[in-house]
Amino acid sequence: MPGHCILCHGFESGPDATKVTALADVAQQLGWTHERPDFSDLDAKREVSELGDVPARVQRLLAIAREAAARGPLVLAGSSLGAWIAGKVSMRVPVKALFLMAPPITLDPGHPLEAARVPTSIVHGWDDELIPHAEVVAWARERRARLLLVDDSHRLSSHVEASAAAFGQLLESL
Numbered sequence: 001m002p003g004h005c006i007l008c009h010g011f012e013s014g015p016d017a018t019k020v021t022a023l024a025d026v027a028q029q030l031g032w033t034h035e036r037p038d039f040s041d042l043d044a045k046r047e048v049s050e051l052g053d054v055p056a057r058v059q060r061l062l063a064i065a066r067e068a069a070a071r072g073p074l075v076l077a078g079s080s081l082g083a084w085i086a087g088k089v090s091m092r093v094p095v096k097a098l099f100l101m102a103p104p105i106t107l108d109p110g111h112p113l114e115a116a117r118v119p120t121s122i123v124h125g126w127d128d129e130l131i132p133h134a135e136v137v138a139w140a141r142e143r144r145a146r147l148l149l150v151d152d153s154h155r156l157s158s159h160v161e162a163s164a165a166a167f168g169q170l171l172e173s174l
Helices: 018-029 055-069 080-092 134-145 158-171
Strands: 004-008 033-036 074-079 096-099 121-124 144-150
Touching: 004 018, 004 055, 004 080, 018 033, 018 074, 018 158, 055 074, 055 080, 074 080, 074 158, 080 096, 080 144, 096 158, 121 134, 134 144, 144 158
Parallel strands: 004 033, 004 074, 074 096, 096 121, 121 144
Antiparallel strands: none
C-alpha cells in the first residue's frame, strides 16, 4: 500500500465537496487509502471568528494526521482554508507531500501559510477573487513547488479534473 491521504475541504464546504471527492477517487485508483474529515461544525462557529474555529480545525486535523502518520506514509491535501490547515499541520507531523488548492498565503496578517519543506503541488486560479495569484506564485517560487495556474476563480470549479490530475501526478511521483 503506497500510503494514506487526508483531504481537507474548504471553509463552509464539506467532506463530500466536488474537489475533495475527485481527489479521493484519484487516491483510491492509485492504491492510496484516504479520508475526508468533516470541519463543517467548526466553520459554523462564527462567534470565534469570521472563518469559524480555525484553531479547532488545526487540532482536529493534527489528531487525525498523527494517527495516520504512525501507520505509514502520509500526504495532506486541502482546498482554501483546508490547504492552510494542511500546511500548518505538516509542520508538526511527518508528511511525504502536500497538495494545496487555492491556498491562502496570508489567512490574516498574523497567520501566513507555513508548510513543511516536502514535495508540494499547488493549483490556483488566475482570477481568484480572495487570494491574489501573485502571492501564490511568490510562495511557490520560494519553495520550488509545482504550480498549476488555471483560468478560474477561487472555487476552481471549472478545473476539478485538472486538479485531480495534478494530485495524481504528485502521488505517482512519490
